[in-house]
Amino acid sequence: MINAIDPNQLLTQMRALQAQASANIQPIPAQDNQGAGRVDFANVMQSAVNQVNQTQQTAGDLKTAFEMGDPNVNLVDVMIASQKASVAFEATLQVRNKMVEAYQEVMRMSI
Numbered sequence: 001m002i003n004a005i006d007p008n009q010l011l012t013q014m015r016a017l018q019a020q021a022s023a024n025i026q027p028i029p030a031q032d033n034q035g036a037g038r039v040d041f042a043n044v045m046q047s048a049v050n051q052v053n054q055t056q057q058t059a060g061d062l063k064t065a066f067e068m069g070d071p072n073v074n075l076v077d078v079m080i081a082s083q084k085a086s087v088a089f090e091a092t093l094q095v096r097n098k099m100v101e102a103y104q105e106v107m108r109m110s111i
Helices: 007-024 041-067 075-108
Strands: none
Touching: 041 075
16 A cells, blocks of 8 residues: 655655765766775666566556455555656656757767
């Protein structure tokens, strides 16, 4: 069952993550390209896409269970899961669009 979202708790979590992300931003030295503390962008993106995929699959499974008449699944849970999947997909799509724009801008630069 999906729990209700507390806006204050969500805002607190977002601020904590923002502070954590701000504290972790450090320039990576050019000679240390394979350092232990380095984050691989490809792995981060793959993980994010996998999480979005899992969210969409969960929403699909809930929809199917509700349509089949499962008494343990109610319409509220189905709609919340569906909206979470939609928001996650839209966010991923926006990140992809920004990456494409950045790539195109780099390609337009003259050497």
